[in-house]
Amino acid sequence: MLPDHRPYRALLHECLAIAAMESPEKTALHVGTETCSYRMLAERSDRLAAALQDRGLRRGDRVAIFMDNTIPCAISIFAVLKAGGVFVVINPQTKHDKLSFIANDCSIRHLITDVHLAKVAIAASAHVPTLTHIIFSGDGAERPSREGVATEWLEEVLACSTTGMRSPGTIPTDLAALIYTSGSTGNPKGVMQTHQSMVFSVGSLTEYQRLSADDVMLNLLPLAFDYGLYQLLMSVSLGAALVLERSFTYPAEVFTRMTRHRVTVFPGVPTIFAMMIAAHQRRPLEFPDVRRVTNTAAALPPSQFPVIRDIFPNALIYAMYGLTECKRVSYLPPELLDAKPGSVGIAIPGTEVYLRSPSGESVEPGAPGILHVRGPHVMRGYWNNVARTEKMLREGDIPGERVLCTGDWFRMDEDGYLYFISRSDDIIKTRGEKVSPAEVEAVLCAIPGIEEAAVIGVADEVLGQAICAFVVPSSGVVFDERRLRRELASNLENYMVPRDILLRETLPKNPNGKIDRKALAGTCDQEETQHDSATS
Known part of the structure; x- marks a missing residue:
């Protein structure tokens, strides 16, 4: 349900036109010392949209936006939508090989980037034969260049362009964005989201x-x-x-x-x-x-x-759960934060969730099951990846319907509230038992003096997998490992107590701020190798 005082939007970018009409001088963005009004955001995105169309952008074309969180980045997102394109925002920390993969995977023709990222962008673009235009944002004495590709400054493009863009004929079921997600293995996957699915998600999120x-x-x-x-x-x-x-x-x-x-x-x-x-x-x-x-x-x-x-x-505090393939799955009403400890709540408005066994049968309240999601927010699929799409989008109970099978394990209580157990790839199988890293991490983080913790499984000839915990103590805290193990043993079954507890000053993070478990596994492997060398 959309807020009552706002007109209905069929396309994702139409909300900007409404905001610019209702409150043109209101500040839309604060970025450092810079501000951008709704009028400015609308007008500049109009100009860039027209310029992109003049440079060959057609409805459905993918445009890569490889930029920091800036006003030009926001302008670019809305400009691509207005021009009829599909925006692909790429993290500015991405290296050239991954950038090249994404650009080739979705066959981009236009790239908008920051000049300070030019070295990476140019290196990646050398391997993208479909690319025809690069637009650089920022200040530079000399515009970067690449043979066979037209390069321009964003400010010059905006200054020379008019607001006379052509209607691309976009309809709500057209793609609006490809959001690339790395997942646990392999190359990034491009999650396809339409205008319709994203407009719905925005409305549901703002409502709850x-x-x-x-x-x-x-x-x-x-x-x-x-x-x-x-x-x-x-x-x-x-x-x-x-x-x-x-x-x-x-x-x-x-x-x-x-x-x-x-x-x-x-x-x-x-x-x-x-x-x-x-x-x-x-x-x-x-x-x-x-x-x-x-x-x-x-x-x-x-x-x-x-x-x-x-x-x-x-503040009201919201615990939530989601995944890129459907944006958001559930939220816990903040009034129930104490009544439902550990829960990630109920399905977001306008959607439905349920649990199934691996063989597809319903599970009883309290029993573990794999989470399935129904709703307009579910992705259309993975770009250029039919096999992965068929694995994630399954036939639903209603004939002809496709539902999202998340692969993640949850339990649901009698009231319909969800409790996360583990992502399928995270489950640790040790001593014949299955252990959820999240459960061990919760116990670790409840111990006074522990600032952050992460738990992974590592190969072990006897145990199958051994539990390895990485712990960041609070500033000035010195841990006694024996005391720490006593604390864990008093709150966990014996098989859940980590074999290894490794203290760290920080834990590695990926660009989205999540703990990088692959990097932790690598450091654990290195320590094992060093230990073996020292004792041989």
Whole structure:
């Protein structure tokens, strides 16, 4: 259901035209010391859309946007949609080989990027035969060039273009975006989302989070990450303001801007909350203007909620679960945070979820099952990957319907509330038993003095897999491993207690802020090799 006071939008970008008409001088974006009004965002995206059409963009063409979180990045997203294209936002930390794979996978003809990323963009583009145009944003003494490809400055393109774009004839079932997700193995997969599916998701998200045009939202995550992207889409759909940050690398500066702009909506992931809690322990933080706090990517340990409430004393706290293939699956109404500890809630408005056994049978309340999702937000499929699409989109109970089989294990209580158990690839099989890393991590994070923890399975000739825990202690805390093991043994079955507990100053993160378990597995393998060499 869309907010009653906003006209219905059939296409994803139509919300920008509405906001620009209703509140042209209202600030849409705060980026560092820069601001962008709705009028400016609409006019500049119109100009860029017209320029893209003049440079050969046709309805359905994919356009890569390889940029930092900036005003030009937001302009580019809406411009591609207005021109009839499909935007592909790529994380600015992406290396040239992965950038080249994505660009080739979806056959891009146009690339919009920041000049400081030119070296990577040019290296990648050398292996993309479909590419015809590169537009660079930023300042530079000399425009980068690539033989056989037209290169231009974004500001010059905007200055020379008119707002006379042609209607591309886009309809709601046309693709709006390809959102590339790495998954656990193999090359990135391009999740296909239509205008219709994304408009629905925006409406459902803003409804259950109870957001309005008065909100000032914050985004600390890359716009290539769907959690970050939807902060932009939700704020524009409401005519709200967005404080767009490049990252959370300098928390003190972010906190200053949060206070200056009176941020009311704070979306985070567990690593961000862990950093905030550590900062709060050094010097108390408080953001009384924040009215909504959301978390996804992984569950927050229940032990952290009291501290988060101290930091955000007036906020409703939402625990949520989602995956790129359908944006968001579930949310826990904040009033039930204490009544349903550990739950990620119920299906978002307008959708349905249920659990099935691996053989497709219904499971009883409390029993583990694989999560299935129904709704308009489910992806059309993976771009150029029929085999993976057929694995994820299964025949539903209603003839002709395709539902999303997430592959993730949950249990559902008698009231219909979901509890995450594990992603299929994460389950550790040790001593003949199945162990959920999330369960062990929750116990670790509940121990005073532990700031962050991650658990993985490593090969073991006797156990099948051994449990390895990586622990980041709070500043100034010195751990006694024997005491730590006693704590774990008192809260976990014996087979769930990690064989190895490794202390770290930090845990490796991927560009989306999630703990990089592959990198942890690699360091664990290195330590095993070094240990074997030392003892041989």
